[in-house]
Amino acid sequence: MKVLRLWLLVVFVAMPLGSIAKDFGTDFSRGSSQMKVPHRHNTTAEAATRADGVLTMTVHAGMHGASSDQKNGKERAEYGVRLNDKDVVVRQSFRVRAVSGFPTKTRTMIAQIKFSDTPRGTGSPPVAVYMSESGAAKCNGYGSGQAKADHRRLKGVKLDDGQWHDVMMEVVLSDTNGTCRVFVDGRKVIEQTGLDTHQNGKELMARIGLYRDAMATTQVVQFDDWKVSSSR
Numbered sequence: 161m162k163v164l165r166l167w168l169l170v171v172f173v174a175m176p177l178g179s180i181a182k183d184f185g186t187d188f189s190r191g192s193s194q195m196k197v198p199h200r201h202n203t204t205a206e207a208a209t210r211a212d213g214v215l216t217m218t219v220h221a222g223m224h225g226a227s228s229d230q231k232n233g234k235e236r237a238e239y240g241v242r243l244n245d246k247d248v249v250v251r252q253s254f255r256v257r258a259v260s261g262f263p264t265k266t267r268t269m270i271a272q273i274k275f276s277d278t279p280r281g282t283g284s285p286p287v288a289v290y291m292s293e294s295g296a297a298k299c300n301g302y303g304s305g306q307a308k309a310d311h312r313r314l315k316g317v318k319l320d321d322g323q324w325h326d327v328m329m330e331v332v333l334s335d336t337n338g339t340c341r342v343f344v345d346g347r348k349v350i351e352q353t354g355l356d357t358h359q360n361g362k363e364l365m366a367r368i369g370l371y372r373d374a375m376a377t378t379q380v381v382q383f384d385d386w387k388v389s390s391s392r
């Protein structure tokens with residue numbers, strides 16, 4: 161009876177945590193059950209192929225991953241890793257390469273860390289990286305006077321040059337003292353501190369893939385060595 165109770169305790173404690181990755185990594189040599197499609201329509205199934213240990217995402221016009229995408233003029237195909245919603249420090253890194261469909265000025269996000277189902281006005285992620293503008297990044301604060309996102313083209317970075325690049329993004333989620341940092345090829349390219357970075361949404365995820373303003377061009381981007389970690 162004691163053993164049974166212990167087992168029940170183990171199952172009870174383990175179950176809610178089972179689907180939450182705090183330390184995730186893949187070299188894309190095989191699939192992973194922790195990679196989720198973070199939007200309603202599975203455009204990712206059509207866009208994503210995995211071969212020779214590399215993830216290739218091919219996004220074309222009309223790939224409306226979320227219900228609101230058609231109305232809002234967005235197209236997307238992403239993967240996300242679910243994190244513990246109470247975690248505070250979140251890091252995501254990956255290698256990325258533009259194969260075709262670049263350069264373009266039309267905005268194309270390739271990675272973000274964000275909560276779903278956020279209150280009005282806080283839907284834009286606290287940290288995001290773009291392949292458009294030859295490489296751009298964004299840090300968001302939601303406090304008063306922080307509403308204007310710091311979105312900038314990254315000087316000295318050419319993310320769309322067809323070569324592999326290392327990207328690392330980091331966010332500390334806090335109502336008062338949040339931070340946001342992005343590194344490209346080991347160099348810090350954007351940093352904001354003292355922000356309200358907390359979106360107060362529902363499900364925290366780190367995401368890669370393409371999220372873009374609608375365009376006729378087909379874009380092909382490759383990803384490798386995706387790592388996500390989070391902690392309190």
Ligand SMILES: [Ca+2]
Pocket residue numbers: 187188189212213214384385
């Ligand atoms: Ca690989």
